[in-house]
Amino acid sequence: MQGTVLMRLGDRSFAVAEIRHRLAHLGLLSRTNGDHDCVRAACDVFDETVDHAIRAFQQQRGLRTDGVVDAETFRALDEAKWRLGDRVLSYVPGHPLVGDDVAALQRRLCDMGFDCGRCDGIFGPLTEAALREFQRNVGLPADGTCGADTLRALQRLRRTVVGGRPYELRETLRLRHHPPTVAGKCVVLDPGHGGRDTGARTADLCEASLVDDIANRIEGRLLAVGAQPFRTRAAQHVLHPEDVPPSDGDRASFANAAEADVVVSLHIDGHHDPACNGFAVYYYGTARERSVVGERLAELVRAEVLERTDFLDCRTHPKTWELLRRTRMPAVRVECGYLTNPADAERLADPGVRDHIAEGIASALRRLYEDPGEPAAL
Ligand SMILES: [Zn+2]
Structure with missing residues (x-):
């Protein structure tokens, strides 16, 4: 939710x-x-x-x-609201500039073969490095700042032929260079909401506690196979009802600081229409780019959970939500049914079903590393 x-x-x-x-x-x-x-x-x-x-x-x-x-x-x-050229762009550590102008700059650099990572609209160190490299190539002072001269050079050299997508390729290659096992991997589990924010709720169930329980069940399974699970927030029972839970940006920063290999965010949906129901998984993506490993994990989670439960299949979808966009590693957000739907709420109230969800997600994580499949971007 x-x-x-x-x-x-x-x-x-x-x-x-x-x-x-x-x-x-x-x-x-x-x-x-x-x-x-x-x-x-x-x-x-x-x-x-x-x-x-x-x-x-x-x-x-x-x-x-x-x-x-x-x-x-x-x-x-x-x-x-930002268009490329509206303001001078540069890397500000701790407070990176964010906007459509940054995304436009990243796309232009990327299309010319300068790798700035994801074209996510956040001016980070990779964007700065790519911009410096571009400036060196066109004989401008390599100051990493996109001002009037750099803009003119970008406009002049805009290539019509679009090259590869270095980010997608690099992400896939990184996965293939991992030892083929989930053992030793740092998995950040992110149960949504917490504290005063209960998320979706019914008279006797609340999203924050349910996803906390599912996270516990996944954690146990990951420990058993030698992975290193970390959590973005304290367990629900030690959170005071007055506590403000971390924002999605904070959760992403946590995963980045932990240098996690993968992030699984856990939610349960809510909708004013009680007929809405089903299980859906989201990964980072826009019309122009997507996290290929995130998409693969999303598909695995969907397949493994639906094999063990009878939720309606609401499939996998690319999204640009803060947690998915700001995490520097593959991340998925799992929406385990709708608490506002009576049949889904009944499923979620059953600890056996929550166990099946956890088993499905843990199994998907194992398969991600043991069976990485063909590199989609090649
Ligand atoms: Zn939620």
């Missing part, structure tokens, strides 16, 4: 006027509606046109398409 709702259909506030303005800037909302100027401060209503525009935006960006502005959608709207 997603985070706190900031704005949704029916709301009226100054912030809605700002959102309308951003959507109009992106061409998703017309500036006028008949002779009425929609983006003026008078238009501070989150109406159906805004709802549709938000959904279109979410779909474009690989976010949950629900028309609700939560922290994730708000962040994406904020990042989308």
Whole structure:
């Protein structure tokens, strides 16, 4: 289940006027509606046109398409306002610049064969190194800063033929160079929510406790085969109800600092429509690139869990959620059914079913290393 709702259909506030303005800037909302100027401060209503525009935006960006502005959608709207050339880009350790302009720069570098890792819109050290390399190649001072001269050089040299995707290739090769076993691998288990944030809930079940229990069951299995499981948050029973759980960005930083080999984030979905049900797995990806190992793990988790349970198959999907995007290693987010669906809630209340989910995920992790399959990007 997603985070706190900031704005949704029916709301009226100054912030809605700002959102309308951003959507109009992106061409998703017309500036006028008949002779009425929609983006003026008078238009501070989150109406159906805004709802549709938000959904279109979410779909474009690989976010949950629900028309609700939560922290994730708000962040994406904020990042989308930047066009390459709007500001000078450089690496700021600790506070990297994030935005569509950075992603555009990364894509151009990447298409010319300068490897900046993922084209994720985050100006990190790899982007800086690729930019310096590009500058050296075109005879500019290699200062790692994308200003006017570098922009001109980028525009001049923009190649129409798009080369390989160094990131996808490198990720696959890295997996193939691992010893073919999960033993010794650092696996970060990330049970979602926690503390005052219970996630999805019913009268007697809550997402945070259930995913905590599933994480425990996976942890035991991983220890038994010699892997090193780590958790992003303390167990639910030691979290005080007042505690603020870590953000998805914090969870990703934890996995990066731990130099994890792989991340499994555990959630249970919720929806206002009780008919929604099923098991889905998400990995990092956009229309242009994807984590090939993340996708493979997502497929393995889906296959292994559905073999052991009777959840509806809601398949695997690429997403750009913070946890998937900011982790520097393959990561999946597992949505183990819908707590708001009576049949799924009944399954999840059964410790035997939770054990099957855990067994399925642990088995998928074993297969990821023991049976890495053919490199998809070659
Ligand atoms: Zn959740």
